[in-house]
Structures are given as C-alpha cells and as structure tokens.
Amino acid sequence: MKNVLLSGLMVLVFGLPVLGQQPTKVKIKTKSKAAAKPAAAPDWSRTYAKTIRPEELRQHLTVIASDEFLGREAGQPGQKLAADYLVKEFAALGLQGPVVGSDNPHLQHFPLTRATHAPGGYVKVGNQRYEWLDDFFSYGPMLSAFPTETVSQPVFVGFGVEQGAYSDYAGLDVQGKDVVAIMGDPQDERGRRLLKSNGRPANYWDSGLRKAALAKAKGARSIFLMTFSPTEAFRKQGAEFASSLREPVFGLTNPGPAIIDTVREDIPPGIGVYLTSQNLGLKLAGTTLPGLLEYARALGRAGKPVPPSFQPPSMTIHLPQKQEQLTTENVLGFLEGSDKKDEVLVISSHYDHLGVKNDTIYNGADDDGSGTVAVLAIAKAFAQAKAEGHGPRRSILFISMTAEEEGLFGSEYYTANPVVPLANTIANLNIDMVGRTDRKHSAKKRFVNIVGSDKLSSELHRINETANRTYTKMELDYRYNVPNEPEHIYYRSDHYNFARRKIPVIFYTTGEHEDYHKATDDVEKIEFDKLAERAQLVFHTAWELVNREKRIVVDSNKP
Known part of the structure; x- marks a missing residue:
C-alpha cells in the first residue's frame, strides 16, 4: 500500500512523461537525516515509586501513633480505632475487602486469649x-x-x-x-x-x-x-x-x-x-x-x-491463670491483577503495639507504625498505577497484622486461614521498624537490613538487590541474615509464619534502637526521608514480582 501511494504522489508532483519521449532526468537533492531513535519505554516503577513521599507518611503516622490510639494493644479499644482508620484508607484507595463472611470484608476477626498469672x-x-x-x-x-x-x-x-x-x-x-x-x-x-x-x-x-x-x-x-x-x-x-x-x-x-x-x-x-x-x-x-x-x-x-x-x-x-477471651482483627486490602491475577503477592506489616502500661501510652511510632504507613503508601502507589492503566499483572494482598507483639498471632492466624490459597501466594514482603537508625549505623548512613531474602528463593534475593542497585542505591545490610544470628531476628516478625510454610519472604527492618519497646518511641524521632526511601525499595521489588513473566521459584532451604 505504501509503495502505490508514493508512486501516485510522484506523478502529481513531476507530471507524466510525453509519449515516445525519454523521461527527463531530474536530480533531487535531499538533506541527510540521522534515523530517529525510538522513544524509551516509560519506567513505571520509577514513576509510581515517586508517589511515596515523606510528608504523606508523616500525615498517616501522626494519626496512627497518636495518644488517641492508646498504644494499639491487640483486643483493646485503641487497636479497634487503628483498624477502623486502616479500613477507611484501604477502601478509599479502591482496595477490595477479601474476607468472606465478615461483618466488614476488610477485617479478619479472630479470638485471642489474654491471661494473667495466679x-x-x-x-x-x-x-x-x-x-x-x-x-x-x-x-x-x-x-x-x-x-x-x-x-x-x-x-x-x-x-x-x-x-x-x-x-x-x-x-x-x-x-x-x-x-x-x-x-x-x-x-x-x-x-x-x-x-x-x-x-x-x-x-x-x-x-x-x-x-x-x-x-x-x-x-x-x-x-x-x-x-x-x-x-x-x-x-x-x-x-x-x-x-x-x-x-x-x-x-x-x-x-x-x-x-x-x-x-x-x-x-x-x-x-x-x-x-x-x-x-x-x-x-x-x-x-x-x-x-x-x-x-x-x-x-x-x-x-x-x-x-x-x-x-x-x-x-x-x-x-491457674485468670483467662479472658478477646477478639482482634487483621486488616486486609486486595488489589486484583490482570492476566496473572490468581497469583498473589502479600505485602505486610503489623499495626498493634504494647498499649498502656502504668498509665503510660506506648505509641510505637517505629514499631510498627513505620511499617504500617509504608504499606499504606505502597498500596496507594499501586492503586494509582492501576487507575492510570498500569496495574500489576499479579494481584497484591496488603495485610496490616494484629497481635504481632503477643507472638506473631495475626500472621499465624492468617496463614492457617488464608483468604487466598497459600499455594497461590508467590512471596511475602514484610516491613517492621523502618523509620529510625539503629545502634549499629551512623545517622548519615542510608541503609536497610534485609532478612530472609535468600532462604527460600535465590531469585527473590537477586530481584531485591537489582531493585536497590537500579533505584534506591542504599546499603543492604545482611547482618541479621547469617546462620546462628544471636538475636534470632528472622524468627521475630510476621514474615516467619509465611516462611515456615515455604513461601519466600523478605523482612525489611532497621533494627532496634534506644527507644525500642519504650514509651519514647514517638513520631518526632522518625526519619521520614529514610522511611520513604525504604518503602520505595519495597515498592520496586514488589513491582518486579507482580509484573515479571514467570513466578519466582522456591529453590533453597536455609533454616
């Protein structure tokens, strides 16, 4: 088609030759131009990671770690207020509530026993x-x-x-x-x-x-x-x-x-x-x-x-013990994928903390208010990407766990009662305490501790390292990932209940600091620029996991 049109155009411009007469040779000078380079494909991971901003993280954390929420102890009124806040935020982002049979499909209720010594x-x-x-x-x-x-x-x-x-x-x-x-x-x-x-x-x-x-x-x-x-x-x-x-x-x-x-x-x-x-x-x-x-x-x-x-x-x-029955809730938000929607990535944190002790409120701004607001920001980035036509191929389940402080009970309950079959769960990225600088690093250091990334999937480990090398360029500290690590960090947050069921995990943390489990773990001590950067790394890793052609493999077993 293109050649026929070009020939007709030449006739119109230069006229038809006279019958029997040799066509006049016409020299046409053309200006040489270098071939135009094709436009580079947009890097949507970079585009949407930029929506994770310190000021928005601060806005959420100022609410979640406020005195109004009374330290968010599992089963207590403050935890219920925090759950209500998270439900409203998930719903506002357009995330689905995936819990069947619940009075609120964003809430996974479960019973908890609280006991005091007798x-x-x-x-x-x-x-x-x-x-x-x-x-x-x-x-x-x-x-x-x-x-x-x-x-x-x-x-x-x-x-x-x-x-x-x-x-x-x-x-x-x-x-x-x-x-x-x-x-x-x-x-x-x-x-x-x-x-x-x-x-x-x-x-x-x-x-x-x-x-x-x-x-x-x-x-x-x-x-x-x-x-x-x-x-x-x-x-x-x-x-x-x-x-x-x-x-x-x-x-x-x-x-x-x-x-x-x-x-x-x-x-x-x-x-x-x-x-x-x-x-x-x-x-x-x-x-x-x-x-x-x-x-x-x-x-x-x-x-x-x-x-x-x-x-x-x-x-x-x-x-003997005095035992009372409580009810507590995991908060879930589901973002459906496109052509690989039956495979699901879980991104988690825990929103509970220690509550009130001796009339003092333990606000838990870093533990784990920082992870909670990071999950909200990551959820917003993915929701915006989907709304603008760049949604993930695989689905994402965002979970704010409860009762982590009491024994990882929120993740224990979820993994025993999943809303998506565990066989369809490709990985868990868990965020717990990422808003401060621990005792082992200088205040100027840009870092995050990576735990568990290579224990079940070498691909997951490489994906996270590539994301950091390409985008965030922080120091990835593996000190808590070595065998026989004395603080047993690998076993101390919600990712572990996924790992023990052979689901690959990465645990993102910045470790313990002088305010760990103290009433002084407050919002004004959070380093929001570093918190945003660490949340962006989780986002970039998640982006690759949910958009790559093949699901990551489980090819390792390092207890």
Whole structure:
C-alpha cells in the first residue's frame, strides 16, 4: 500500500512523461537525516515509586501513633480505632475487602486469649508435691496448658529429637498428651553426637524451643524439659524469672493445624513448654539418675533410640491463670491483577503495639507504625498505577497484622486461614521498624537490613538487590541474615509464619534502637526521608514480582 501511494504522489508532483519521449532526468537533492531513535519505554516503577513521599507518611503516622490510639494493644479499644482508620484508607484507595463472611470484608476477626498469672501452681506425683518456680516454670510467659487441675499420664520421649532416620517419637502416640524429654542431644559412649549435622549447627538440638516445636508438630499438649540443675540452683533461676513470668500473656484460642517447625527460635504457640529441676524431671520420667544414665548409655551403644526400662507415673498438675477471651482483627486490602491475577503477592506489616502500661501510652511510632504507613503508601502507589492503566499483572494482598507483639498471632492466624490459597501466594514482603537508625549505623548512613531474602528463593534475593542497585542505591545490610544470628531476628516478625510454610519472604527492618519497646518511641524521632526511601525499595521489588513473566521459584532451604 505504501509503495502505490508514493508512486501516485510522484506523478502529481513531476507530471507524466510525453509519449515516445525519454523521461527527463531530474536530480533531487535531499538533506541527510540521522534515523530517529525510538522513544524509551516509560519506567513505571520509577514513576509510581515517586508517589511515596515523606510528608504523606508523616500525615498517616501522626494519626496512627497518636495518644488517641492508646498504644494499639491487640483486643483493646485503641487497636479497634487503628483498624477502623486502616479500613477507611484501604477502601478509599479502591482496595477490595477479601474476607468472606465478615461483618466488614476488610477485617479478619479472630479470638485471642489474654491471661494473667495466679499463684498456687503445682505438680503432684504420688504423694509428693512440686511447686511452681521452685521445681518447674514455663519457658517464658505463656498460656497455661492446665488452668484447672488435670490428671495426666506423661509419655517419655528420650531426648525429644527427630532427624533423618533417628526419631525419639517413632511408635509413640503423643496426640493431646504431655511429654517428658531430656535436655541436650544423644551421644555415643565417647561423647560424640549421634546426629549428623546435615548442614545444621552441631548444637541444633540443644535448643529446648526446637524440641517444643517438634513436640507441637507431633500433637503434644505440653512438653516438660528435664534439666540437670539441682533443686537449689533451679530455685535461684526461678526467682530471677519470676517477675517476667507473671506478665500478662496471650495465645490463639484456635491456633490452627500444627505444622512441622523445628527451626523457630521462639516459644511455639499452642503448646505448654516447661523446664524442670533434675529431681522433678526424674520423678516425671519414673526413674533415678543412675537409671537415666544407663538409658543414655544404651542409646549411645545402639546408635538409635531404645525402649526405656522405666515408665512415667501418673501426675496431677494445676497452673491457674485468670483467662479472658478477646477478639482482634487483621486488616486486609486486595488489589486484583490482570492476566496473572490468581497469583498473589502479600505485602505486610503489623499495626498493634504494647498499649498502656502504668498509665503510660506506648505509641510505637517505629514499631510498627513505620511499617504500617509504608504499606499504606505502597498500596496507594499501586492503586494509582492501576487507575492510570498500569496495574500489576499479579494481584497484591496488603495485610496490616494484629497481635504481632503477643507472638506473631495475626500472621499465624492468617496463614492457617488464608483468604487466598497459600499455594497461590508467590512471596511475602514484610516491613517492621523502618523509620529510625539503629545502634549499629551512623545517622548519615542510608541503609536497610534485609532478612530472609535468600532462604527460600535465590531469585527473590537477586530481584531485591537489582531493585536497590537500579533505584534506591542504599546499603543492604545482611547482618541479621547469617546462620546462628544471636538475636534470632528472622524468627521475630510476621514474615516467619509465611516462611515456615515455604513461601519466600523478605523482612525489611532497621533494627532496634534506644527507644525500642519504650514509651519514647514517638513520631518526632522518625526519619521520614529514610522511611520513604525504604518503602520505595519495597515498592520496586514488589513491582518486579507482580509484573515479571514467570513466578519466582522456591529453590533453597536455609533454616
């Protein structure tokens, strides 16, 4: 078509040749022009990241971390006010409420139990009574597994470990039962550990928390961990922990199905975990110290679990607590994608904090008001992109979690009761405390700590690094991402409940500072320019995740 039109145009301009006459040669001088370069495609990630601005973050945080919200303690009036604010903001952005059957589709309600200590706890074996704090105490504040007097038939599970072909639980039914385990791990007669490391630290099973997590996964109601502390030394320990053990505690009323989790370095929800003195531990196992040592030697000779020659006796246990039932809420906003809308990215923070203590309000501006407003800003950027015809290919679920401070309960509940199948969840980007500079960096440093990015997906790790190299150019600090990191940061925020279900995660944080969990964590100390920059990095990483052709792969496993 183009050639025909051009020929006609030449006839009109130069006229037709006379019949029989040779056409006159006409020289046409043309001006040489360089070929025009095609216009570069707009970088929409850069365009919409710029909508995340310090002044808007400040505006939201001034409300969320105000005294009016009373520290946003889970289940309390201040948390309800904060939830209402977030619902209105999500709705104003045009985000859908995805919770079916709720009175408000943006709210995922769930029950929470709050308990306070009551004196008089004991264990009775035969005619002998053992007292709370003198002979046993819980592994940190937790809901009592025995709020009323309970008769139990314990099950002895050796060292309470399982790795490869070695399992102290083989052939044992512990569903709903109370188990007794020895602290430490099995060794041969030369004192060498029987369990091969398989990439794990040599002291992996020295952790009572890992044993508790395994016991929970096996269905146990509680685990009694037998220490070798004599009574007097054990009582001294109990006295040191007494005040913290009397603090109010929380727990999920319906914790959901147990999953195998032997890497968590925190108290596993839904199981009672108790340390015992040597005297009580032996009594619960139904043996003496020589009998227990002989059991350990026999196990070491065999190189595998052996049946014990002793049998635990029945016990009666009572750990009274005043328990009250509360209701709390995760706040959810859903942005539907286009051609890959069935795949979903979760972007999260937690909006609860510590509430009011001794008439002092703990506003939690950084923890985690900063993450909460970052999620709002990121949600707004994506909503604007969609409204202007540049929406994500995959869907995004924005979640403001509740009850994180009490034990990651909001994310525990969500991942047990997801509004989108977990199989369709491609990753979780979690933001918790990104508004300050921690003790480990200078005030001039532009940085963010990255945790968990490479533990399940090498692609996710590379995507985040590329986003930073291309756009934000901050220092990415991986100090909390190394094996055996002493502060266990990887296990201490809501991303972990996604990671333990094999969903790739990145946890963005700037770490603890001098106001961490203090009443002085206030808005005026937030560095809003840095907060905006860190939120922009999350946005850029999210943009790539939801718009790339292929879903990221799960190709790693670094507990």
